[in-house]
Amino acid sequence: MGIEISVRFLVEKSIYCLFVQGMILLWLTAVVPQLQPLSCDQLKHKCSAPNGAQIIPLLSSFLLMSVGAGCIRPCSVVFGADQFDNKQNPNNERVLETYFNWYYASTAISTLLAMTVIVYIQDHLGWSVGFGIPAILMVFSALMFIIGSSLYIKAKPSESLFTGFFQVLVAAFRKREIQYPLDEEYKCYHRTRQSKLLSPTEEFRCLNKACVVQDPDTELTSDGLASNPWRLCSVEQLESLKALLKVIPMWSTGLVLIVTIDQGFLTLQANSMDRHLFSNFEIPAGSFSLFMIITLTIWVAFYDRVLALLLARYTGNPQGLSPIVRMGMGLVMSFIAMVLAGVVESIRLKKAVEDGVEDDPDAVLDMSAMWLVPQTVCIGLAEALFAIGQIQFFYMLFPKSMSSVGVAMFTLEMALASLIGSLLVNIINSITSHGGKASWLANNLNEGHLDYYYWLLGFLNLINLFYFLFCCRFYKSHHNSNMLSKKVPEKES
Template sequence: MEKNMEEPLSSQGEMTHQHTAPKHSKGGLITMPFIIANEAFEKVASYGLIPNMILYLMRDYSVGVAKGTNILFLWTAGTNFMPILGALLSDSYLGRFLTIGLGSISSLLGMILLWLTAMVPKVRPPPCDITTQSCKTPTTGQMTLLLSSFALMSIGAGGVRPCSIAFGADQLDNKSNPKNERVLESFFGWYYASAAISVLISLTAIVYIQDHLGWKVGFGVPAILMFLSALLFFFASPFYVKQKPSKSLFTGFIQVPVVAYKNRKLAFPPRDSDGWYHHKRDSKFIAPTTKLRFLNKACIIRNPEQVIASDGSASNPWSLCTIEQVEELKALLKVIPLWSTGIMISINISQSTFQLLQASSMDRHISSSFQIPAGSFGMFTIISLATWVILYDRAILPLASKIKGKPVQLGAKLRMGIGLFLSCMAMVVSAIVESIRRRKAIREGYLNNAHAVLDMSAMWLVPQHCLNGLAEAFNAIGQTEFYYSEFPKSMSSIAAALFGLGMAVANLLASAILNAVDKLTSRGGKESWVSDNINKGHYDNYYWLLAIMSSVNLLYFLVCSWAYGPCVERVIKVSDEGNGFKEEELSNIGAIVKDEV
C-alpha cells in the first residue's frame, strides 16, 4: 500500500524523490498541522458554498433554475480544470509553496467578494420571487461582481488542491530514514481523512448555518475559515522545505507531436537495427512500440553529432525526444476512449441542483424539532462511498480470498463498468422518485406553489444518493487504478489530472445538455422540463434522459473495453539474450486511495 500511495504524491510533475533529500533543519512533522489545516479549511470553505448556491441565485439574484444551474456547472468546470493549470505552473515556474500561497490568497479574495454580495444590498437586484413574479434581472455590474468571486475561488482551488499533498510529502520525504515509507503512509492517511471530514463538515455545518442564520453569516464563516487557512500556511513559511520547479511532464507531451511533425519526411529505420532511437541513459528501451508508429519519428536520431549533447541528452528537446517520452504519450492516447466513458457518470453526479430543489419541497424532519438541511443530502453520497471502500478493502476481499484460498480482486475495468451501471440505476431511481413526488404535489394542489412542502419524506432521495456514492466508489477508484496500472511510473501525476479534466468536461457537457433540454422543451410556450417551478416542470423526464444516455454510455464502455484489450502494457525491453528484443509484461501497480472529494 505504501508504494501505491507514494505514486500520486506530486499532483503534478516529478516526485520529490528526484530531488535532493531535504535538509533536516527544515520540514518534518512540525509542518504537517499547517499544511493539512490549509487544505482542510480550504475544502470546508469552498465545498460549503456549493450546495445552497442555487437557492442564493434564485432568491437573491432572480436567476432561473436553468441559468443558475448553468452558472454552477461552469463554476465547477473551472474549479476542476484550474488544478491542471496550477500543477503546470507549479512544476515549471512557481514551485509548490508559491502556488499554494497565491491560491490561498485568491480563494480568500473570492470568498470576501461573495460575502460582500450578501452584506451590501445595492450589489443585488431587489428581492423578488421568480416562481410567481416577473422580477428585475441583475445588472451587468452586479453579475460581474458575483462571477468574479466564483472565478477567484476557482483560481484559488487551482493553486491549493494540486500541490498540497505533494508539498506535504516534500517535508517528510527522507530516503535516509528507514521508516520513510511508513511516515509517508501515515501522512497520506491523515491527509485523506482530513479531506473527507472537511467535506462532511461543509455539507452539514456550513449548510446548516446558511439555512438558519442567513447568507451574511453563511458566507462570512467560510471567508473566516479561508483566512485562517492562508494565515496558518504562511505562518509556518520559515519551516518549510521549498523545492525548486523543474520540467513538467506536460511539456514532454507537447514536444513529441511537434518533433514527429518536423521529422515527418524521415524514413523509419530497420526493425532489428540499434542506435537509431534516442533514449535515456540506462534505459530499458532500445526501440519504441509499433502502435501509433508515426509518433516514433520524434525519437529518430538524424545526426548524432548535432542533436546529442556530451552528456547523452538531446541538445534541443524540441528537435529530438526520447523513446520514454514517445511511449508516455502513446499510453495517454491509448486510454482516452476509456477515459471518455467516465464523463457520463460525472454528469449524473453533478445534478445536485435538482436534488436540492426536490429535498426543499419534501418533509426533511427526522424528529419533531430537527430536519436535515436540503443541501446536506449530498453527505449520503460521501458516506456510502466511504463505507463501501472500507468494507471492500477490509472485509469483502479478505473474506473472498479466504474462501477461494487465493488472492481475489475485481479488475479495474470491471469496477469501472459496475460503476457506470450503478450510475445508470441512480438516474432511473431519481426519475421514479421525482415522478412520484410530482404527482403527489399535483394531487395536493401545489401545482402553482413551488415552495410548498409535501407530506412526503425526503428520505426517498437517499437511495439515489447512495447509488451515486457506490457508482463513484466503483468507477472513480477503478478508473484511477486503471491509469496507474497502465501508465509508466513517471506519469503517476497524470492520473489525477485526467480525472479532474474528466469532471471539468462533464460539467461543460452537463451545461450543454441542460441548455438543449430547456430550449427544446419550452418551444411553443410550453413549460420547460427544467422549469423554475419544480411542480410544473418535468424533472423526472430530465432524469430519464440522463438514464438513457447512461445506458448508451455503458454500451460504449463495453466496446472501448473490448478494443483496449487486456490491462497489460507491453513494451520492448533490453534483454541479455538473443538479438536484444523481448516482449515482457509490465506488472500492474496495485490499487491506490484517491481523494474522492
C-alpha cells in the same frame, strides 16, 4: 545525500499562498464596509448594485481560489502518493490503494463539514465569521505544509512534459518521409542513459519516427543527448505522449457519470415532499445530498478495512478489485441511480396530480422525502467506486513523471462535465418548452417532467457503460504495455 527540489512541492507551496490570498480577500469583502454595496431598502424593496471597486475584489478572490484549487488538487494527491510509493515494498500496491481511498474519504468528510458546520456558522453568525474561519483554517493548513517540508520525499524535477509532447509531434512531422528501421535495429532509436526501453511500442506507430536517429554525428551531442530536441526525441518522451493518448477514451467515460452526480434537482424535489424524519424533526431540503457524502465515506472505510482484504484472497490482487473493475461498477451504480430517480419522480408527479396541486409550486406533498435516499446512496457509491478507481488507474498507468497529469485530467473531467451538464439542461429547456409548453425542467416541478430528464440521463449512462466496455477491450495494463517495448538486457542495466 542531498534532497532534490520537487516541482510539485514548489507548485504546492507557491499556490497555497495564492489560495490563502484569495480566502483572505473574500473575507475582507465581508468585513470592510467600503467593499460592500449599500444595505437594501426594505420598504421600497430596492437594493443597490455593487460598483466596480466592490465587484473587482470579489471576482479577484474567486479567481485566486480557482487557480489555487486547480493547481493544489492535482499536485497534492500525487505528492502525497509519492510519500508512500516504494517499489521495494511487496505491499506497495495495497499501501497506495489505502492512501487513495482515504484521501478521497477525507475530501468527502471535509465537504460534509463545509455543508453543515460552516453553513450553520454563516447562517447564524454572519459572513464575516463564516468566511473568516475557512481563511484561518487555510492559513493553518499552509503553515503546517511548509513547516513539514524537511520531512517530505521530493522527486527530482524533470523537463516540461507538455514541451516534450509538442517536441514529439514536431519531430514526427519533420521525419514523416523517412523509412522505419527494421525491428531488430533498436539502436536506431534515441533513448536516455537511464532508460530501460530500447524501442517504442507499436501503438500510434506514426509517431515512432520522432525518435529515429538518422545521423548520430549531427543529431546527437558528445553526451548522447539530442542536439535539436525539436527534430529528435527520446523513447521516453514518445511513450509519455502515447500514455496520455491511450487514456483519453477511458478518461471520457467519466463525463456522463459526473453530469449525473452534479445534477442539482434533488433539493427542489425534497422541498416539495414531507421531510419529517420524526414528528418534531425535519431534514433541511439542502441536506439530502449529505446522504451521498455519508455513503461515500462509509463505503471507502468498509472497502479498505474489510472488503478489499476478503477479495484479495480470491482475486490474488492486493487491491481487492482492480481500478478498471471498480470504474465499471461505478458506471453501473450511476445507471441504477437514474433509474431509481426516474421511478421516484414519476410517483411524485402522480401524487401531485392526485392531490390537485400540480399548479402550486410551493405545495408539499403527502409523500416522504426519504424516497430520495436510495438514489443518493447509489450516486454516492458510483462516485466512490469510479472516482477513486479512475485516479488510481491514471496513477498506475502513467510514468512517474506524469502522475500529476493524471489527477489533473480527473479535475479537468469534473470541470468539463459541469459545463456539459449546464449545456444539456439549456438544450432540454429550449427544446421541451418550444411552442409555449411547460419545460421538462420547469421552475414548478409539478408542471414539468423531471422524470423524463432522469430517464434521459439513465439512457446516456447505459450507452456510456457500453462505451466503457468497448474501451476496456482495447485497454492493456501498464505492465503488458511495457512488455510491448524491448527492454535493456539485465547485463546492460
